[in-house]
Each structure stands twice: as C-alpha cells, then as structure tokens.
Amino acid sequence: MLRASAVCGLIGAGGFAVAESQHGIAMYGEPALPPDFVSLPYADPDAPKGGYIATGEVGSFDSLNPYILKGGTPWQLRFLGVESLMGRNWDEPFSLYGLLAESIEVGENREWVEFTLRPEARFSDGSPVTVEDVMWSYETLGTVGHPRYHGVWGKIDKMEQTGERKIKFTFNAEDRELALLVGMRPILKKAQWDGKDFTESGLDVIPITSAPYTITDFEAGRFVELTRDPDYWGKDVPIRRGTQNLDTIRLEFFGDETAFFEAFKGGILNSMREFNASKWETQYDFPAISAGEVVKEEIPHGRPTGITGFVMNTRKDMFADWRVREALIQAFNFEFINETLTGSTQPRITSYFSNSILGMDHGPAEGRVLEFLKPFADQVPPGVIEGYSLPVSDGSERNRDNIRSALALLEEAGWTVQDGVLKNASGEPFEFEILLGQGQVENTTIANLYVETLNRLGITATVTSIDGPQYRERTDNFDFDMTVYRRGVSLSPGNEQYAYWGSEAADQPGSRNYMGVKSPAIDAMIGKLLNSESQEDFRAATKALDRLLTAGRYVIPFYEFNISRLAHAKELKHPEYIPIYGDWIEWQPDVWYWLDE
Secondary structure: OOOOOOOOOOOOOOOOOOOOOEOEEEOOOOOOOOOOOOOOOOOOOOOOOOOEEEEEEEOOOOOOOOOOOOOOOOOOHHHHOOOOOEEEOOOOOOEEEEOOEEEEEEOOOOOEEEEEEOOOOEOOOOOEOOHHHHHHHHHHHHHOOOHHHHHHHOOEEEEEEEEOOEEEEEEOOOOOOHHHHHHHOOOOOHHHHOOOOHHHOOOOOOOOOOOOEEEEEEEOOOEEEEEEOOOOOOOOOHHHOOOOOOOEEEEEEEOOHHHHHHHHHOOOOOEEEEOOHHHHHHOOOOHHHHOOOEEEEEEEOOOOOOEEEEEEOOOOHHHOOHHHHHHHHHHOOHHHHHHHHHOOOOOEOOOOOOOOOOOOOOOOOOHHHHHHHHHHOOOOOOOOOOOOOOOOOOOOOOOHHHHHHHHHHHHHOOOEEEOOEEEOOOOOEOEEEEEEEOOOHHHHHHHHHHHHHHHHOOOEEEEEEEOHHHHHHHHHOOOOOEEEEEEOOOOOOOOHHHHHHOOHHHHOOOOOOOOOOOOHHHHHHHHHHHHOOOHHHHHHHHHHHHHHHHHOOOEEEOEOOOEEEEEEEOOEEOOOOOOOOOHHHHOOOOOOEEOOO
C-alpha cells in the first residue's frame, strides 16, 4: 500500500541505503552534460528577452486543465504551463537534469529514486514548492488525474518524505525507466485545490504551477495568451538558461485550415508550421514573404517518423481479422494520393520507428530480434517474423493489382461482393465511418479519395466531421470505426509504449491505444526494452516491437515529415545548433528569441 510518511528513521536500522547524489540521470550510462554545465547545447544563455509568438491550431478548447480526462485543452499547456522535478535534454535520447530538484539519487538497481528540491523553487504566486505539494501532485494525478499518469503511480510501492526537501519513491516493479519517469510528472500547488473538485475543473480554475509562463488571458474556444513571469524563480538554473525568452505566447484557434492559413498570411499569426510539401512550394509566395517580413526555414531532425494514418478500431468485429486490415491497406492508393496532394514529394512512413536506428528491417527477422519474437511465433500475424512491407501501387487511379489482392483477402476472410455490395455470410454489408475533427481539410481530402476506392470494393464508408470537444469525447471513449491517428515516438521509447499499444490501455478511456490491440507479444517487447541493460538488447526489442505493430496492420500509414517546415516573422530567431530532436527547435517557445533588425 502507498504510504506518505513524515521524516523519520533516516539512519537507523530502518534507514535508507547510501547513494551518490547526481545532477542528472541517463537511461543508459551517464548523462552527457557535466555537473557544471552552463546551459543546454541548443540554447543560447545570452539570448535576449522580449518579443512574442502567435501560433494557431485548427479546433477549439473548453478546458485549461490538461491534467484531467474531462474536456479539451490546448495541448501546449502540458509543456508550457507546468514544471517537473527534472527536465530533458533534447540532444540526448533520454537524459534528465535537475529542474525543481537540485539532485537525484537512485538505488543500485534503480529500485528506488530520491529527489532533493531546490530551496529557491517557487510557484507563480511566490509560495515555495514543497515536498507536500509534490506528494499531493503525484497521488492526485496518479489516482484521479488523466489516465496517462496512472501507469507510473501503479508501480510506486511507497512514497515518503525523507528530509525537509527530500522525497523518495520505492517501486514495486523491475523497470529501469521508472527512476526517470517519476522525475517528469507535473507539480501543482496543493493549496489551490482545497475544497475544489480536481476532476471537474475546466475554464473556472487555472492550475497554479512553478512554470515561467502563466495564463493571463483567454476566450473559450478562441485563444489563450501566456505571459512570461519576469520574476521567474528558475532563470539561473542551468537547464533553463537561454530558454523561455519570449515575453508573450498566444495560441489562436480556427474552424478550418483555410482560415488558419489566411490568419498567418494576414499577420494575425507570426509563426506557421507547414506539413504539406506541395503547399510549402506553391502557396508561400504572399506579400509578407516577398518583402522579407516572413522567412521560410527547413529544419532537419533525427527522430523516428512515428505513425500517422487511418487507424482501424479492432474492437469492432469488421476490423478484428488481420486479412481485412491488410485488404484495406492494399486498397489505400498511397502513390496516387501522394501525387495528388504533394506532387509525390513526401516519402511514406514504412514503420512506426522508420527514419531511425530503431526502425525494423523489412526482411526476415534475425539475431536478437528473432530470438525475442520466437516464443510468440504461433500468435503473431504473418509477416512479423517472415518480413513485411507496405504494398506499392502503380500510381494510377485504378490501382488494379492491389484492388484484386484486397478482394482476394476479403473473400478469404468471409466477405464477398453480392449485387455490388460487400457482405459477410450473414448478409451484413461492410459499412463503416471515418471520423474526423472539424476543419481537417487535408485529411478530409485523403478520406474522400479513399472512399472512392472503397466503393469499388463494394464497401460503404462515410466521412463524418465533428467539432473538437465532440471528437475528443468520442476518441477518448473509442467510439469510432476509423479515424486519423498520429502518434510520435522517440529515440528512447519507454513506459509510454504501454499507453500507446499495451493490452491494459486497450480498455482504458483516454489512452492512446486507439486500435484496441491486445497482444502478449507487444506487451513482452515493451517489457524487454524497458529492462534492457545494453543498447543491443534495447534496439533489438524496439525493432521487434516495430515489426509487431507494422505487420499487425492496425494503421494505414500516410507520408512522413522528415523535415520541419517553418515560416515565421524575421524577428524570431533560434540558435544555430540543432539537437537530434529537431522538433525542440521547431517548437519555438522553448529556445527561440526575438531580435529586431
């Protein structure tokens, strides 16, 4: 049972093992940055303060509390509006350095971790961050907060105060990543929530945190404005030097992508990330760019592609058979769609970890990968061990060969065309809905092109667009047949993989396991990568996981975003050095600054 104890018995028979205090921690080996590092390698410690950034999103919001399941919240608030005990260096696969905590200690096998809070740490209202706040935050988030926080909480056997500024977590599971994960949980102010229902808070309560930005203005569904605190407590903490430089961050929300883009062209926004390569080449020639007031920039990165595409909800009977899912993948004419939308400039995602050293090899499994997969050989779909690659069409609109392959697979799975309609043995037609969020113009175009192809198979698919809160409600509760799914992955996959595609998450509302996969093999590979003690085993386990996900045929992949395309006001600048996670340069509020020219 979890226990929060007062300071006691620190040295006696019930005392704690002596461990060395560290400034940081790495998943494998030692952190790259020394104890006396001045700033993160991609931050400029001398960057000027001032200026603003105004960015946009398609959608809406009805909550400012991103730590609960209820309501739709601007996703940026999970990163801009809160701090944790430790912070990441985005130039390493997975290392953490002290933020609210000045030091970290771990047991010999990482069976426990202890943090010491910085004495100067303060919330935005000036009150100190205490161990009591930390313990309340962990227990509240782990029990009634968003489900994303529950997994780690369930692996904590004991949480206790071990000194005036010390807190120790002892784990009940063998999982080397836990020592890092507990350092990354949001820390909130306990006193703010006295007499309030944390789970019901929406727009009525703005969470008080220790972060450098606070929400200073908003209009439900329209915009949120955050302002940098000039008295921010952590400006001299090494991991914070040269970051959070902009005075104001404004998040605008729009009903569709057209209005979004026009707002940028008209100067309402001063930063835009473009995902469509063709649009980047053909529509970014408006007056502000010609005049040099807005500049275009392409930023490389070394992170895996992740997965973006149409996800099939295997909780629905029609998608439970891998042959049906493969047929629907065969029917998706990627080459034609890619030419239509991007002029074939975007390469396709080939697996969940493609574009990285963790990506699967598409031939037969070998070596450690094969060794890890062999115990599950009779449980996994064809292709996992033998090798699997996505189908390639001839690029024509008809896509005849792949359509024939799709029909053969559907017939094998018990679906046949009867009077022009695909039906099963009971005479039930193959019908499903593609659910989209309102304003997703490009995804709607892809869906409509796909629907035309499905009609040729005798399948009736309808495209439904709904507003942001409704979309969030339905996807959180897995109330869909097929929808667009985007899930980023990193060079340091860990416990979050359980939330993405672990068996337990399949029945947990709010989890990212949209496909509903329950696979002992997938669970086992996640466990292996979490407890690997060598890079060889870690990479093999991730490659094996990638095979299981890709050959599981749960998602119909779109194209990858192998570079980041940004258009922004000429005054917005960033340091020259680009970290391996290029998106932390691309995601501007962190290390960008304003410089008048």
